[in-house]
Amino acid sequence: MATIAAAEHDYFSHEPPPKNLKPNVTLAREFIDRHAGEGRRVVLVTSGGTTVPLETQTVRYIDNFSAGTRGATSAEYFLENGYAVIFLHRQFSLLPYSRHYSHNTRSFLDFMVEEDGQVVVDTQHQEQMRHVLRQYQEAKRENKLLILSYVTITEYLWNLRELAKLMKPLRSKAMFYLAAAVSDFFVPQDRMVEHKIQSSEEFAADPNSDSGGKPPAARTEGRSLIIDLEPVPKFLKQLVDDWAPNAMIVSFKLETDPNLLVKKATHALKKYAHHLVIGNLLLTRKWEVVFVSSLGDERWIRVPRSRRTKSFSGVESLVGAADPGNVKEDSSHSITAESTIPQGEPAVEIESLIIPEITELHTRLIEKAPGE
Numbered sequence: 543m544a545t546i547a548a549a550e551h552d553y554f555s556h557e558p559p560p561k562n563l564k565p566n567v568t569l570a571r572e573f574i575d576r577h578a579g580e581g582r583r584v585v586l587v588t589s590g591g592t593t594v595p596l597e598t599q600t601v602r603y604i605d606n607f608s609a610g611t612r613g614a615t616s617a618e619y620f621l622e623n624g625y626a627v628i629f630l631h632r633q634f635s636l637l638p639y640s641r642h643y644s645h646n647t648r649s650f651l652d653f654m655v656e657e658d659g660q661v662v663v664d665t666q667h668q669e670q671m672r673h674v675l676r677q678y679q680e681a682k683r684e685n686k687l688l689i690l691s692y693v694t695i696t697e698y699l700w701n702l703r704e705l706a707k708l709m710k711p712l713r714s715k716a717m718f719y720l721a722a723a724v725s726d727f728f729v730p731q732d733r734m735v736e737h738k739i740q741s742s743e744e745f746a747a748d749p750n751s752d753s754g755g756k757p758p759a760a761r762t763e764g765r766s767l768i769i770d771l772e773p774v775p776k777f778l779k780q781l782v783d784d785w786a787p788n789a790m791i792v793s794f795k796l797e798t799d800p801n802l803l804v805k806k807a808t809h810a811l812k813k814y815a816h817h818l819v820i821g822n823l824l825l826t827r828k829w830e831v832v833f834v835s836s837l838g839d840e841r842w843i844r845v846p847r848s849r850r851t852k853s854f855s856g857v858e859s860l861v862g863a864a865d866p867g868n869v870k871e872d873s874s875h876s877i878t879a880e881s882t883i884p885q886g887e888p889a890v891e892i893e894s895l896i897i898p899e900i901t902e903l904h905t906r907l908i909e910k911a912p913g914e
Contacts, residue, residue: 556731560694566701570628570705578715584709585620589612589630589721591606601738611636613635614629615641616896627686627687640678642674696728709789713788717904718789720793739760790907796821796822797821818836819834825856827856829856844892851889
């Protein structure tokens with residue numbers, strides 16, 4: 543524990559807080575206090591990827607894969623299940639409700655037409671957009687959704703820590719749904735060059751000029767770009783033990799190898815001693831997940847084949863591949879075809895199945911909590 547606390551102190555004393563931290567904390571404190579007074583559960587949903595800047599005046603950075611689909615979709619279903627939601631997302635990633643019309647293969651303007659000089663929603667999209675708009679307006683009217691943003695891994699961690707401390711008084715009525723794709727490596731501030739890394743040798747900076755004799759983490763050597771990253775400290779244990787020790791903690795484990803998924807999810811659960819790890823494979827994540835929980839047995843959640851959303855990147859033949867007890871599905875059925883979704887049966891988002899299950903687990907945790 544002392545080592546983890548020392549790592550926390552070292553990281554946050556060397557990596558500067560983001561400029562928007564204070565206004566974020568002010569907004570979050572008011573939001574949390576309001577819903578705590580009403581006895582409502584509050585969930586912090588993290589969403590989207592994190593960047594790793596290579597320069598102080600950032601031109602180049604390392605990014606990771608995440609559009610924020612899981613987080614934005616889950617936030618909507620948490621609101622449906624009675625939670626107040628703090629949505630901490632990567633700037634410009636998907637947002638609750640507007641996600642239905644952004645990051646789409648179609649332009650948002652394709653949903654609009656002009657009638658008698660007025661811009662209106664096309665008739666065929668009226669019903670769906672009206673439904674989404676009403677949900678959004680209800681969340682906004684009841685002040686149940688607070689949207690905050692970050693960009694870099696350091697901004698994410700600063701916000702996570704400060705928000706967790708604000709949520710600590712909520713005890714077991716707080717939940718952390720950590721769906722963000724967090725970078726495993728970063729460039730420490732004291733090893734970062736200030737200016738843009740030059741690609742031409744003639745303009746490359748002296749490798750020792752920016753860091754007092756210590757080579758910068760990102761630098762050119764000859765015609766090569768060298769990037770020497772350091773591991774991001776694992777603060778999940780601090781969240782569990784210190785920042786919000788009575789809250790329900792849900793983390794995610796994304797893998798590409800079916801043989802490793804359950805094993806690594808189980809390992810993460812034991813290592814960090816939290817409540818639930820949701821494992822998912824990259825190529826089947828929209829249709830199945832596995833719950834590995836301290837509150838129950840390993841359990842798979844799957845969308846029935848006939849109700850699955852379409853995906854250009856998913857591989858349906860891999861559904862069940864990470865579950866030894868599952869009878870593998872017939873790979874001849876392709877969900878990219880419209881005919882696989884029966885007429886009149888809308889596709890089901892897997893988050894609509896995940897969130898009620900988590901809500902039930904959270905209820906059990908609250909009932910077991912002493913003095914609550």
